[in-house]
Amino acid sequence: MNTKYFDLINQTFYFPQEEFTLNKDNLQFHNIDLMKIVEQYGTPLKFTYLPQISNNINRAKGWFRKAMEKNKYDAKYYYCYCTKSSHFSFIMNEAFKNNIHIETSSAFDIDIVENLMAEGKINKNTYVVCNGFKREQYIDNIARLINNGHNKTIPVIDNYEELDLLQEKIDGKFKIGIRIAAEEEPKFEFYTSRLGIGYKNIVPFYRKQIEENKNVELKMLHFFINTGIRDTAYYWNELLKCMKVYVALKKECPTLDSLNIGGGFPIKNSLAFEYDYQYMIDEIINQIKISCEEAEVDVPNIFTEFGSFTVGESGGAIYQVLYQKQQNDREKWNMIDSSFITTLPDTWAINKRFVMLAINRWNDTYERVLLGGLTCDSDDYYNSEQNMNAVYLPKYNKEKPLYIGFFNTGAYQETIGGFGGLHHCLIPQPKHILIDRDENGILATEVFSEQQSAEQVLSILGYEKK
The missing domain is CATH 3.20.20.10 (Alanine racemase)
Structure with a gap:
């Protein structure tokens, strides 16, 4: 029986792909070990893979150059x-x-x-x-x-x-x-x-x-x-x-x-x-x-x-599944440690789809779930993956933490959701890291912004520290 999460992805899509590969049962993005990123920085986490920006710019330049040469x-x-x-x-x-x-x-x-x-x-x-x-x-x-x-x-x-x-x-x-x-x-x-x-x-x-x-x-x-x-x-x-x-x-x-x-x-x-x-x-x-x-x-x-073509494929977000709620005999809600409304607003505002994959546990069996955010808003959810308009992920196990990634989120999400400032239900803005490579291809990461603190939010709201 092909019951593993890997089997599901492999039989549904061509996999691996140029930017998505596996290291044992953990997902790699442009050969970046995402579980190591999670272990170092925690979740929720936003990241930007800077080399992809230059890569897409030069791809487009090459396409136009070839087209102009071909058409004289x-x-x-x-x-x-x-x-x-x-x-x-x-x-x-x-x-x-x-x-x-x-x-x-x-x-x-x-x-x-x-x-x-x-x-x-x-x-x-x-x-x-x-x-x-x-x-x-x-x-x-x-x-x-x-x-x-x-x-x-x-x-x-x-x-x-x-x-x-x-x-x-x-x-x-x-x-x-x-x-x-x-x-x-x-x-x-x-x-x-x-x-x-x-x-x-x-x-x-x-x-x-x-x-x-x-x-x-x-x-x-x-x-x-x-x-x-x-x-x-x-x-x-x-x-x-x-x-x-x-x-x-x-x-x-x-x-x-x-x-x-x-x-x-x-x-x-x-x-x-x-x-x-x-x-x-x-x-x-x-x-x-x-x-x-x-x-x-x-x-x-x-x-x-x-715009989106330049920066979209450089961005991503990683969340942990905190808990699973069985709301009826058919619907299981995996609750993430952040909010879709505030961190990926296009999923809520215009029903936009991003590439969504499990970060770890690819060799575990899978189940159909709904993904819910932390706000008390009924619209704070994501359930629109391409395969039969549902989300399939490795089965929830409270003893084995599950992490999920949304990819190609680099365009508009910070400006629409608001970087800094206030967010729905005061869910804090996640930590954001930058990922780059040096001239030898060695990976380098740095924190662009830490997760928002209660003091920062209260200051915006006009509460003086007592």
């Missing part, structure tokens, strides 16, 4: 990191080892850009693409960056008012982009993205506010689909509509030379994940080239803004 595409590719996925300094420091560029979405992002410049992490050759709806502080910060001589800053116009606001604050000539307000999938509750300017309005906007404006140089058209870059009729249709706008605009605006196709590469959310990145990039480059050749205009430089 005579323009450049620029990889931008989308800061909103994770603003932490350790993320930025690793990402900007790889000669990339940066995309911002709010006012404080510019302060981060200036900090990176002061530390020499980025320089005057780094493009700063400023997205988002821009109000006074964001406008002021963008203007400061440009007025201080960073002429590769490109504010992307999101609405008709922004250009005038920027001109009031910026001294002399500056570059801009325009964001297309893409039409959403039919299943959406609205027809058109709230971000950007409608397809039909972009050329008239250029003629009215930019064409005769000697202080503004239009360089970029920005295109982003909310559902991400996927091989669907919807995506290809929106890309072709975007190219019609680009071609029409290029014929009237010779300075336009770049197309920003945004972000949206998916990341692994299951051991069954499949996605042909190279095919998608080949086809995108091919479609853009065909559109330009038919219209007899030069192909644009390509910008991307990958």
Whole structure:
């Protein structure tokens, strides 16, 4: 009988995989012995494996390079990191080892850009693409960056008012982009993205506010689909509509030379994940080239803004199963030593799936369970693994502690759940460690932040220590 947890995983998925292997009956992630990490640092625990950030950046660069060579595409590719996925300094420091560029979405992002410049992490050759709806502080910060001589800053116009606001604050000539307000999938509750300017309005906007404006140089058209870059009729249709706008605009605006196709590469959310990145990039480059050749205009430089793809697969969380509650004849609840709502908010807010695996006891028999968090909220649970929409784990045994890991959690979870501060039911924020390798591949770990203390929480709440 194949009753071991290993048997279940092995017969359900291709296993082992590139990043997931076994050492006896313990899980390894990128050859990291996770049980040793647990023994050293305890649980609950967040971790970031820094080398995976550089790995994904260079994978994408390689795919685009091959696609441009294959299609004889005579323009450049620029990889931008989308800061909103994770603003932490350790993320930025690793990402900007790889000669990339940066995309911002709010006012404080510019302060981060200036900090990176002061530390020499980025320089005057780094493009700063400023997205988002821009109000006074964001406008002021963008203007400061440009007025201080960073002429590769490109504010992307999101609405008709922004250009005038920027001109009031910026001294002399500056570059801009325009964001297309893409039409959403039919299943959406609205027809058109709230971000950007409608397809039909972009050329008239250029003629009215930019064409005769000697202080503004239009360089970029920005295109982003909310559902991400996927091989669907919807995506290809929106890309072709975007190219019609680009071609029409290029014929009237010779300075336009770049197309920003945004972000949206998916990341692994299951051991069954499949996605042909190279095919998608080949086809995108091919479609853009065909559109330009038919219209007899030069192909644009390509910008991307990958956020989740850059950092998502570097992150993980490890919990201990504290106790099992048999609530009826069918439902067993494994209670973890933290909260899903506060540490992995996407599992609660948008039913997002992450790769979830046992860390130890792979040679034990398994059972079907539900996973519950520590808060007193009925929504603090996780039960959505890919195999039959259930969670299977080694059987609970109070004499043999069980640890479970959630992987590829590196994007958005800290900013959405809130790093520091207050959390639901005052469940403390877990310890967070950084995992790196030196030039010889030797593993090194350090604590980025300790588990939140009661004193820190009470101080935020205004309780004075007696």
